[in-house]
Amino acid sequence: MVQVLEKKQINDFLAELGKKFEIIDARNDILPPKQYFFPPKEEIFTFDKKSARVSIPKIKKDFIIFGLSLPDLEAMVQLDEIMRKPQEDFFYFQRRNRAYLIGLSEDPICLPPVCALPGGDMILEKINEGQYRVLTLTDKGKKIAKSRFLKSFKNIEIKKYPDGLVPMPTLKKMLLDPEYLSDIVAWSWKNDAKIWDDLKDICLGCGICTYVCPLCYCFSVEDRNASRCRQWDACTLPNFAKISSGFNFHKTLKERYYNWFFHKFVRAYKEYGKSQCVACGRCKKYCPAGIDIEKVLINIKEDYEKYLSVAKS
Ligand code: SF4
Numbered sequence: 193m194v195q196v197l198e199k200k201q202i203n204d205f206l207a208e209l210g211k212k213f214e215i216i217d218a219r220n221d222i223l224p225p226k227q228y229f230f231p232p233k234e235e236i237f238t239f240d241k242k243s244a245r246v247s248i249p250k251i252k253k254d255f256i257i258f259g260l261s262l263p264d265l266e267a268m269v270q271l272d273e274i275m276r277k278p279q280e281d282f283f284y285f286q287r288r289n290r291a292y293l294i295g296l297s298e299d300p301i302c303l304p305p306v307c308a309l310p311g312g313d314m315i316l317e318k319i320n321e322g323q324y325r326v327l328t329l330t331d332k333g334k335k336i337a338k339s340r341f342l343k344s345f346k347n348i349e350i351k352k353y354p355d356g357l358v359p360m361p362t363l364k365k366m367l368l369d370p371e372y373l374s375d376i377v378a379w380s381w382k383n384d385a386k387i388w389d390d391l392k393d394i395c396l397g398c399g400i401c402t403y404v405c406p407l408c409y410c411f412s413v414e415d416r417n418a419s420r421c422r423q424w425d426a427c428t429l430p431n432f433a434k435i436s437s438g439f440n441f442h443k444t445l446k447e448r449y450y451n452w453f454f455h456k457f458v459r460a461y462k463e464y465g466k467s468q469c470v471a472c473g474r475c476k477k478y479c480p481a482g483i484d485i486e487k488v489l490i491n492i493k494e495d496y497e498k499y500l501s502v503a504k505s
């Protein structure tokens with residue numbers, strides 16, 4: 193049986209869910225879904241001097257994030273893993289455990305055995321102009337799939353990729369070999385490739401690429417009066433690696449910009465066996481200097497291949 197939701201009933205479906213859950217419509221979000229579990233700025237606890245008691249803000253209601261893209265769902269699977277080890281991030285999971293993620297795909301979805309299972313609890317996959325197939329992927333997904341607006345059909349036509357082939361942007365293809373990416377990125381820095389000098393001249397050090405990336409999660413912590421706050425940090429900001437003595441581990445923008453790539457492709461591969469990128473395209477879309485991560489990686493790859501061919505000759 194295939195469950196189907198009519199396009200014209202999406203709002204009714206959400207309104208019904210809204211009786212039990214807080215609903216967040218993420219369809220037009222600029223920031224990635226990490227913002228709902230690890231907010232740009234949050235008070236993680238307050239301290240009451242009189243009673244000498246510490247209070248941690250509590251999340252009171254289950255919530256649904258609706259309309260996530262497939263790259264964002266994939267990123268959430270990785271972010272959950274990152275936040276789980278080496279030590280579970282309490283503040284992230286107190287929100288994450290209460291959240292239900294619903295994806296929305298306007299294109300056919302590649303499913304196992306050809307592709308890995310997408311993340312999220314439920315995905316609505318467009319099957320024609322007026323209908324979405326409902327894919328329920330977890331127990332949470334099953335719970336929200338009990339809605340009267342979802343209808344079951346025995347036979348319904350589902351579009352498939354021809355021969356199971358999935359069209360992929362170049363960056364997505366490159367991410368299939370995280371070991372190679374890790375090697376070439378590390379190589380380019382060790383060999384002082386010109387690319388890092390060129391990039392430091394173009395980059396404005398604004399941190400936007402980090403804020404919009406669903407897989408950047410560095411933060412700084414600050415104590416103010418009787419509360420402790422944490423807020424997003426970004427590799428390219430001048431104080432990112434500055435410590436209390438005033439010493440800065442990454443004084444130059446060149447070092448800081450490279451650190452963004454190092455963390456995503458070298459350190460992430462070492463720690464998690466994959467790159468911390470899902471080819472969502474946000475960093476390119478919102479970079480005020482027009483830097484394109486895919487082009488940077490292609491340039492590094494070309495430099496590396498040239499180096500290998502010279503070394504062999
Ligand atoms: S968004 Fe662009 S300009 Fe800003 S720090 Fe990132 S790469 Fe540099």
Ligand code: SF4
Nearest residue numbers: 405469470472473475
């Ligand atoms: S494309 Fe850019 S923003 Fe998107 S996951 Fe990769 S590094 Fe992050």
